[in-house]
Amino acid sequence: MTKSELKIRAIENGTVIDHITANKALHILKILGLPDKETKNVTVAMNVSSSEIGRKDILKIENRELDHEELNQVALIAPKATINIIRDFKPIKKDKILLPEKITSIIKCTNPKCITNLESEPITPIFKVIQKYPPVVRCHYCEKLIKTEDIDKQFE
Template sequence: MEQKLKIDKIRDGTVIDHIPAGRALIVLKILGISGRESNVITVAMNVKSKKFGKKDIIKIENRELTMEEVNKIALIAPSATINIIRDFNVIEKRKVKVPETIYNLIKCPNPRCISNKENEPITPIFHLKSESPLTLVCNYCGEIIPSDWVVKSLTRGL
């Protein structure tokens, strides 16, 4: 008998599904969810998936994430889908899309970039150059950022 996923359905909140296996913790970090919030957050990792073999799922109760918030996760989980749940029903289902501009999430790999200067009140800003393969451009120095740097940068400290 196939083992069933032992996570309850949520009444209200957001379900982030189809996260590439092993990246749920990075997704939480990007969303700024530390676990110290009062609402229930369920994280399932390496769950069986027909489409991907394995996947991660995050359920956030009593909080509806905006697309602006969740689109940032497309940087490392482009396949993720967002389900907004109200009274156990999916009222909205959307795919994530890398935002055109990304603020304050990663650092520029160019050590000579002004955005890496200490004591400077500067927000790192990157523009999307290509979605596949993921390529960003630094707003300040024009450095081209490949996807492996984005992942490396986001997983630092995990």
């Protein structure tokens, strides 16, 4: 190893999210509520070289396996990411993230007049996925299209 290389330690158990769109790892941490009291070690590599996608981010989350709902949330921010579940230092499951047909509650409708944005109407936002890459969703209630840029702004 040369002086310019940094070795990232393997995790014994947990989740590795790879092939995250460059500079989106912090958005994913925010969605997942990390770091938190239970999750002791979270490793973030940002804007690293990738032969597949040019530049990418990587997240290693020790002692936590993401559930189906969390994976759906990650898919909205990083639709080309891969998930590796690690047990005893070995990857036991590797999957591409799949954006579901419907997204609920993690983003808000950008239409200020949408019923989901009225304080007097506590309604959970629901969006139908119109385009998987780059993600475009449509509000179930007011039918406003929300593009990737608008989604990203909600996590900044």
